Amino acid sequence: SSGINAEYGNQVEGKYPVRLEIPGIGGNEGSATVLEVGDAVRELKVGDTVIPRFAGSGTWTTHKVVSEQELKKLPEGLSVAASAMFAVNPCTAYRMLEDFRPLSPGDWVLQNGATSGVGRAVIEMCRARGVGSINIIRDREDAAAVKSELISQGADAVFTVSERSELEQFCRSNTPHLALNMVGGRETVSLLKCLGEGSNLVTYGAMSNSPMVVPFGPMVFKDITLNNYWMTRWTRRFAGSVAEASMFEQIAEWFRTGKLTPTPHEERSFFDHEEAFKSAFKRKQLFVVERTLKDSRAGSSDFLVTL
Numbered sequence: 001s002s003g004i005n006a007e008y009g010n011q012v013e014g015k016y017p018v019r020l021e022i023p024g025i026g027g028n029e030g031s032a033t034v035l036e037v038g039d040a041v042r043e044l045k046v047g048d049t050v051i052p053r054f055a056g057s058g059t060w061t062t063h064k065v066v067s068e069q070e071l072k073k074l075p076e077g078l079s080v081a082a083s084a085m086f087a088v089n090p091c092t093a094y095r096m097l098e099d100f101r102p103l104s105p106g107d108w109v110l111q112n113g114a115t116s117g118v119g120r121a122v123i124e125m126c127r128a129r130g131v132g133s134i135n136i137i138r139d140r141e142d143a144a145a146v147k148s149e150l151i152s153q154g155a156d157a158v159f160t161v162s163e164r165s166e167l168e169q170f171c172r173s174n175t176p177h178l179a180l181n182m183v184g185g186r187e188t189v190s191l192l193k194c195l196g197e198g199s200n201l202v203t204y205g206a207m208s209n210s211p212m213v214v215p216f217g218p219m220v221f222k223d224i225t226l227n228n229y230w231m232t233r234w235t236r237r238f239a240g241s242v243a244e245a246s247m248f249e250q251i252a253e254w255f256r257t258g259k260l261t262p263t264p265h266e267e268r269s270f271f272d273h274e275e276a277f278k279s280a281f282k283r284k285q286l287f288v289v290e291r292t293l294k295d296s297r298a299g300s301s302d303f304l305v306t307l
Contacts, residue, residue: 001084001288002030002059003265004280005117018056018232025058030287031074031083032064041068049074051087053239055232060270062289072239075252081262082255084286089117089263090251092204092231093125098247100200100227101178105130108174110194112136113182113207114150114158117263117284122180127154128259134176136161136190153261161187168194178202185210192218204229269295 005028020026034048044050050071052059057070074083097103109126113119114135126133135158137146147158157174159167171194179191179201185208191201192215201224203212218224238244254260265284268276270292276285 001080001267001286001290002027003084003287004276004285005029005088020056020058025061027059027061028052028055028057029085029088030059031080031086032059032289035063037068044068044071044073049076049078049083051083054235060273060287062270062292072248075248077256078252079255079262080288080290081265081267081286082260085117085262085265085284086248086251086255088231090121090255090260091235091247092118092229093121094247094251095231095234096180096202096204096229097122097125097129097131097178099229100202103129103131103178106132107178108132108134108156108171108176109178109180110134110136110171110176110191111180111182112161112187112191113180113205114155115146116182118180118182118204120150120153120263121260123150123153123155124260125254128254132156132174134167134171134174134194135159136167136187161190164190171195180204181212182207184208184212186213188212189215189218192222192224195222195224197222198224200225200227202227202229267291269297271295271297 031049031051034044034046034050037044037046050073053070053072074086109122109131111119111122114123114137123133123135133155135150135155137143137158137160139160139162140146143160150158157170167190175196176194177196177199179195179199181188181191181201181203182205184203184206187208195201251260263284265286266279267286267288268291270287279285
């Protein structure tokens with residue numbers, strides 16, 4: 001199965017660093033079951049669950065022939081949805097919580113974009129580690145319901161972007177020293193104002209589609225370090241490393257024990273791709289191969305979603 005992520009729109013527009021040859025098969029995220037192996041294959045066997053080793057592999061397809069070097073084996077015991085979403089959002093959340101400053105139980109993390117796949121993973125991972133999470137969501141008619149949903153998922157506090165004074169007041173007594181910035185633009189200012197001295201602000205997205213605003217005062221007088229993170233770059237550097245294996249095992253354990261859950265999503269046949277793309281920014285969309293093959297429209301041929 002394979003999902004639709006926000007960066008795919010940027011890829012189509014030619015704004016994403018990982019470019020696709022056109023025509024080509026879309027999709028960076030997804031999992032598959034090994035059906036057959038060649039004589040030279042050593043690490044994988046029939047029945048293993050695998051994910052692409054690198055981005056841009058083209059996961060919107062029911063079947064594919066690839067070399068062993070292009071795949072990574074996932075730990076056992078994961079659901080179809082957890083396997084399909086494993087490589088991008090959970091790993092991004094894990095690395096940002098792990099790599100930029102030490103976190104101990106009782107510490108606080110601040111983030112915007114809290115309803116995203118990464119944002120929800122951050123909430124659950126913080127809860128699993130005993131770390132508090134302060135979360136910002138956009139202004140919306142169902143804000144109260146969304147706040148309740150995130151709190152039930154493990155969030156300690158949730159504020160809308162217009163509740164700046166309430167957010168700042170909360171952070172005075174629960175001061176975060178790590179902020180995760182998915183939105184960018186002027187919303188960056190709210191994060192900077194709430195951080196304590198000597199903090200880190202990690203930017204990993206720009207969903208506002210506007211330049212990031214970084215005022216002189218909060219950054220310099222509070223000695224805040226600006227960092228950036230891109231999962232694709234980390235994977236290129238550390239694929240096959242002990243750090244990657246350790247991350248996979250921890251994330252898999254959280255999934256197996258229910259401490260980490262797949263992003264709320266809709267499962268679809270590949271044949272429903274037009275509706276899936278239309279709905280992708282409202283709710284996570286997951287193409288499921290089994291559903292596709294059972295689709296009455298499948299016929300006798302495999303199905304590819306191409307760009």
